[in-house]
Amino acid sequence: MTSLSNSVSAGAEPQDFAPTPMMVGGEVADFFALLKPRVMVLVIFTALVGMVVSHVHIQPVVGVISLLMIAVGAGASGCLNMWWDADIDAVMTRTATRPIPGGRIQPGEALAFGIVLSVGSVLVLGLASNWLAASLLAFTIVFYAVVYSMWLKRATPQNIVIGGAAGALPPMIGQAAVSGSVGIESIVLFLIIFIWTPPHFWALALIKAGEYAKAGIPMMPNVAGPQSTRRQIIYYSIVLFPVGLAPVFLGFGGWLYGVTALLGGLGMLAFSVHVFRNREGEAERKAALGMFGFSILYLFLLFSAVLAEQGLGLFRPVMA
Amino acid sequence: MTSLPDKSPPPRRLTPEEQQRQRKRSIAIAAVLFALVTIFYVLTIAKLGPQILNRPL
Numbered sequence: 001m002t003s004l005s006n007s008v009s010a011g012a013e014p015q016d017f018a019p020t021p022m023m024v025g026g027e028v029a030d031f032f033a034l035l036k037p038r039v040m041v042l043v044i045f046t047a048l049v050g051m052v053v054s055h056v057h058i059q060p061v062v063g064v065i066s067l068l069m070i071a072v073g074a075g076a077s078g079c080l081n082m083w084w085d086a087d088i089d090a091v092m093t094r095t096a097t098r099p100i101p102g103g104r105i106q107p108g109e110a111l112a113f114g115i116v117l118s119v120g121s122v123l124v125l126g127l128a129s130n131w132l133a134a135s136l137l138a139f140t141i142v143f144y145a146v147v148y149s150m151w152l153k154r155a156t157p158q159n160i161v162i163g164g165a166a167g168a169l170p171p172m173i174g175q176a177a178v179s180g181s182v183g184i185e186s187i188v189l190f191l192i193i194f195i196w197t198p199p200h201f202w203a204l205a206l207i208k209a210g211e212y213a214k215a216g217i218p219m220m221p222n223v224a225g226p227q228s229t230r231r232q233i234i235y236y237s238i239v240l241f242p243v244g245l246a247p248v249f250l251g252f253g254g255w256l257y258g259v260t261a262l263l264g265g266l267g268m269l270a271f272s273v274h275v276f277r278n279r280e281g282e283a284e285r286k287a288a289l290g291m292f293g294f295s296i297l298y299l300f301l302l303f304s305a306v307l308a309e310q311g312l313g314l315f316r317p318v319m320a
Numbered sequence: 321m322t323s324l325p326d327k328s329p330p331p332r333r334l335t336p337e338e339q340q341r342q343r344k345r346s347i348a349i350a351a352v353l354f355a356l357v358t359i360f361y362v363l364t365i366a367k368l369g370p371q372i373l374n375r376p377l
């Protein structure tokens with residue numbers, strides 16, 4: 001007997017069954033949320049800067065499609081990250097309402113969505129620009145989804161230090177997409193994001209240490225303690241200062257960039273010392289939030305300065 | 321001849337809210353497919369340029 005005849009013989013009406021949203025799938029907005037749109041915006045921005053510093057003319061259409069594919073690839077890796085981390089996302093307040101722990105999208109749907117977008121973005125980028133850029137994008141996706149999410153995140157307090165490489169790669173992909181090679185410019189931009197990542201994330205981790213402990217993630221404040229984390233934030237801010245100024249010494253950062261990197265680097269140092277000094281209660285929270293907020297502004301201003309100088313012709317050399 | 325009892329859940333009609341959600345998803349998939357076709361078309365023209373018309377038949 002078929003299931004249809006079963007239901008008929010049992011006299012079941014459609015409305016007898018409570019609607020379960022999981023059986024139909026999530027909203028379009030939920031699938032979009034799986035791609036971590038805010039991270040995608042940052043990826044588009046940094047990849048665009050990587051393209052601009054190359055000074056290679058390409059078809060605008062090819063450039064736009066390449067940029068779009070880099071963003072989709074980054075979104076796909078975010079989707080795979082959400083699929084893998086659904087169990088810990090459900091425990092943490094900040095992430096509990098994401099589509100999978102929120103019950104709006106099934107894990108299998110997210111996995112399929114992430115894989116299709118990963119493969120699709122790499123293939124289209126390869127066809128649109130070149131296979132070096134496509135390989136770098138594939139490496140970024142695998143590094144973020146497998147090396148960081150599946151291995152490092154739950155295994156070591158150095159998770160975001162090493163995993164930060166994935167977030168730092170877009171400028172190199174952007175340069176590879178337009179020029180077919182990776183130059184010193186995008187390597188320096190990679191280093192800036194790479195060194196910037198630990199103080200940026202650890203400032204947030206200081207505030208959310210309880211949440212990370214609840215989820216069992218070995219973030220630096222949970223493993224080495226808040227005091228050691230604050231010291232390391234200062235160390236990374238010290239290293240970031242000369243790395244941020246490197247474009248000036250290498251000749252692709254002019255006056256605008258130089259002044260921005262100088263003031264921004266001093267700001268990062270000042271905020272890191274402020275975090276180190278304020279260790280209790282509301283003052284600690286405010287200092288860490290200030291560091292987190294300023295670090296975002298720092299990176300945005302630095303990359304905006306490169307874009308303005310190299311893309312809008314505002315470059316005035318500091319070094320002869 | 322005896323048949324095994326069918327344990328699969330009985331079919332149900334989607335609620336209007338679910339139908340609307342499914343419809344939106346279908347439209348989104350159609351839009352993505354259309355965008356993909358456009359990307360390949362525009363990319364072909366951009367990469368080959370006027371030469372696309374200058375080929376042996």
